[in-house]
Amino acid sequence: MTDRKVALAGSLRVPPEGAALIGEVDPDEPVSVVVHVKRRTPDAFVPGSAGDLARLTSRPVTRRALAAQRLRTHARAAARIEKLAQTCGLEVSAVNLGQRTVELKGTARQMAEVFGATLRRYDDGRQQFRARVGQLTVPAEIAPWTRAILGFDQRPLAAPADRVRPQAGDGTDAGRWPTEIASLYGIPINREAPSVCVGIVALGGGYLMSDLVTAMAAMGRPMPEVIDVTVEGDGNQFVDGFSLAEQEIALDLQVAASLLPKARIVVYFANNSTDSLTRAVHRAVFDDINRPQVVSVSWGNSEKTWTDTSRDAMQAVLADAIRLRVSVMFAAGDLLATGGLADGRLHVWFPASSPYALGCGGTAPVLNESGAAIVAEAVWKQAPTGTGGGISDVFPVPAYQQALNLPASLNDGAVRRGVPDVACAAAATPGYRIVLNGQQVTKDGTSAATPLWAALLAMANAERASPVGFVNPALYSDPALCRAITQGDNRVAGRGYDAGPGWNACTGLGVPKGADIIAAFAGGLVA
Numbered sequence: 182m183t184d185r186k187v188a189l190a191g192s193l194r195v196p197p198e199g200a201a202l203i204g205e206v207d208p209d210e211p212v213s214v215v216v217h218v219k220r221r222t223p224d225a226f227v228p229g230s231a232g233d234l235a236r237l238t239s240r241p242v243t244r245r246a247l248a249a250q251r252l253r254t255h256a257r258a259a260a261r262i263e264k265l266a267q268t269c270g271l272e273v274s275a276v277n278l279g280q281r282t283v284e285l286k287g288t289a290r291q292m293a294e295v296f297g298a299t300l301r302r303y304d305d306g307r308q309q310f311r312a313r314v315g316q317l318t319v320p321a322e323i324a325p326w327t328r329a330i331l332g333f334d335q336r337p338l339a340a341p342a343d344r345v346r347p348q349a350g351d352g353t354d355a356g357r358w359p360t361e362i363a364s365l366y367g368i369p370i371n372r373e374a375p376s377v378c379v380g381i382v383a384l385g386g387g388y389l390m391s392d393l394v395t396a397m398a399a400m401g402r403p404m405p406e407v408i409d410v411t412v413e414g415d416g417n418q419f420v421d422g423f424s425l426a427e428q429e430i431a432l433d434l435q436v437a438a439s440l441l442p443k444a445r446i447v448v449y450f451a452n453n454s455t456d457s458l459t460r461a462v463h464r465a466v467f468d469d470i471n472r473p474q475v476v477s478v479s480w481g482n483s484e485k486t487w488t489d490t491s492r493d494a495m496q497a498v499l500a501d502a503i504r505l506r507v508s509v510m511f512a513a514g515d516l517l518a519t520g521g522l523a524d525g526r527l528h529v530w531f532p533a534s535s536p537y538a539l540g541c542g543g544t545a546p547v548l549n550e551s552g553a554a555i556v557a558e559a560v561w562k563q564a565p566t567g568t569g570g571g572i573s574d575v576f577p578v579p580a581y582q583q584a585l586n587l588p589a590s591l592n593d594g595a596v597r598r599g600v601p602d603v604a605c606a607a608a609a610t611p612g613y614r615i616v617l618n619g620q621q622v623t624k625d626g627t628s629a630a631t632p633l634w635a636a637l638l639a640m641a642n643a644e645r646a647s648p649v650g651f652v653n654p655a656l657y658s659d660p661a662l663c664r665a666i667t668q669g670d671n672r673v674a675g676r677g678y679d680a681g682p683g684w685n686a687c688t689g690l691g692v693p694k695g696a697d698i699i700a701a702f703a704g705g706l707v708a
Contacts, residue, residue, distance in 0.1 A: 186297065186318035189327060191489025193316045197303050197336045206300035206311055208290035213274065214332035215460065217494045218258045218281045221325045228496060229536025229579030229598065237503040237537075238651060244469045244505060248279030258326035259283050265323055269295050280467050281328075281497065295320065298333050310454075311335045317490075328497065329490035331456040338384065338453055338482045345428055345622045356614035356623035357552065359436040360400050362606050363633060365546065365555050368695030370440060374643040378445040379635055380465040380473035381433045384453040384480050386426030387419035388434055389618065396435045396616040403442045407434070408471060412451040412464045422618035426453065429479050432624045433632045435615045437477065440636035447471045453480075455487055459495045462509065462532075466502045474648040476502070476509045477635035479628030483520035483528035484575050492531060492575070499537035506650030508638050510539040512627040513601040514569030517562065518677030526592050527676060529571045529600040536579035539653055540600045541631040542688045543568035543607025544666055552611070560669025560680050560687040561608045561625075568607060568627055570671050570687045571678055573598040581657040585684050591676060602653060603663060604688035605630045637695055644703035655706050656690060662698050663691035 196202070226233035242250070255278050262283045266273050271291060275284040292298045297318035302311055313333035360370050390407070397404050409417045419427060430448065437446055447468065451461035458480055465476045484492070502509045511533040514520055520528030533540035543561035548554065561568045572590035576598035587599045606613075607630045612623035642648045649655070656662060666688040670679045678686035 185321040187321050187324035189317040189319045189324070189330070189490060191493065192330070194313045194334060194488055196314050197305065197312050200303035200305040203302040203304055203309065206289045206302055208288060210289045211286065212289050212292050212300070212333065213284065213286045214292065214330050216262055216283045216285060216330050217328040217497065218255050218262070218283065218326050219328035219497070220254060227577055229576060231580040234580055234654065237500055241506050241650065242504050244279060244467055247501065247504065251278045251281060255281055261323050261326065265320055271295065280463055282463070292333070296330060300333060303336070308337065310337060329494040331459060331491060331494060334456055335452065335454045338455060338458065338480055345617065345624055347620060347622050356612045358400050358614045359439045359633070360402065362611070362613060363440055363695065366605060366693050366695045367697070368440065368637055368640070368693065369699070372640060372643065373443045374441045374639060375443040377441065377475070377639040377642050378447060378471055378473045379437050379441065379639050380447045380449060380468070380471070380476040381430070381437060381632065382458065382461045382465060382476065382478045382480065383430040383433070383448050383450050384426060384458060384461070385414065386424050386430055387417040388427065388430045389419050392431060392616040392619065393434060393438060395619070397438060399616070400439050402439050405438045405441055405443060406445045407438070408445065408447045410447055410449050410464065410468070412449050412461045413457060414450060414452045416450045417448070428617065428624060429628055431615050431617050432613060432629055433477060433479055436613065436629060436632040437636050440633070441639055444639065445471065447473055455482060455491055459491065459498060462495065463498045466498055466505060466507050466509070474507060474642050475635045475639045476507060477632045478510065478532070479512045479631050481511050481514060481530040481533055483522055484531045484534060484573065485522065485528055487531055495532055496535060496537065499532065499535050503537055503651040506648045508539065508648070508650060508652055510541055510631055510634055512631045513540045513542040515543070515566050515626045515628070516569060517564065517567045517673045518569070518571050518671045519673045520569055527571050529573055530569050531575070533569070534573040534576060534598055534600045536576050536598055537651070539634065540602045540689065541627055541634050542570050542601035542604035543627040543630050544604050544688055544692055545608035545669070546606050546611070548611060558666055558692065560666060560671055562669055562671055563609060564673070567671050568601070568604065568687055570601050572596070572686060573600060579653070581654040588678060588686055599684065599686055601689040603634060603656065603690050603693065604666065605633055605692045634693065637693055637698060641699045641702035644699060649702050659701065659706065660684070660690050662694055662701055664694060665691040
């Protein structure tokens, strides 16, 4: 290894806000990182541009074909990293050319010597965790091929406060089962989907199979096949249902399962951090055993909390998802226009803001007396919670949003990617009724809207010979497939965005016309 190091541009990490420094990481602590490899030649296209999307959608590939292609294009770069590891005494635990990753293991001391990683321990009042601060430096012989190095930082993704309430025994609670919510949007629940597979990303926690069985029985639904995949951490580890992670996976799983009879649902378990989220999505997209056609992710964080390199690594994964015809959708967040930060600026969540993802926002429907129909619907806002949405600070306007009259960013006046793309019910009233640790409870959030949209697209896949894949261009080409939400806002202290006719920065194109969307994709509507 040469002594010359190159700063990894975009890798700067600041200390975690609101957390107390405990001290340095033990030099002998084991550390596992994933080096994301790139080609030396820079990309010729701006992400989300017409040329970029044409390149990604024009030639769909299989996972095996993509791996064979990258054996030719990335093998030398991976070999350089393996040679470096051998020289520095690091263990090469995995090489995956299809995913363009090399996993390395060593001690904190070794990682500091090789990559200039400064690792410290912090306490945010809920847990202690390891965080990386400062910029990484990369040995010159691998620098041109290094996209990102992830795994050092384990600071948890920001999450809103738990919002679960028990169902009232006297029937006065307005919570509705997921199948009832779906019916409000014309999503048919009488179709089987044995040919489809949906992936769900779970960051920490676990679920009880007995809860799923009870919920399916209460809705009169057959059980799907559920498969657990441990990406990292301890896998499915249910404790008591009190943690947000356990509430989220129960919600995601029961929404998707109830709408997809006889489908396969794969839960990908990882730790709670931005690095781990990238790893979990990576695993789901490239899972050549289960091959999910749709991946639902209820996690994210404000764009500000991602480094340029970590965001670029996720972008590379999502670009591959487009090529593999895997639909990936993310919750737009439950913390209104500020994204949960108090820095005086507005923030959208990433990965929901990626031009390669379908961002899902939330609404607050009002039902008729029987609860069988929506009589009014507005932006979900029950401060301090409510749907995220706004204008990205990072991504330019993608090709499929070019025809929109996007609002200017309230941060700097520029017009960029608008978030979210679509929406549906997310408010606590009526709320989603689920079973958690044996009890019926009601849950809200864009993390309910996201698996509902995932299930809808999976239904469309069941009607087609091939998966719909990247749906954003198709949905924007026919906005009549959604019902626009024109009332409400996601403002905080007066700053934020308003609903209105057509697309808006609270609920996107609007809520689904379920049967119409399925029929359109079944009839050949493609991106």
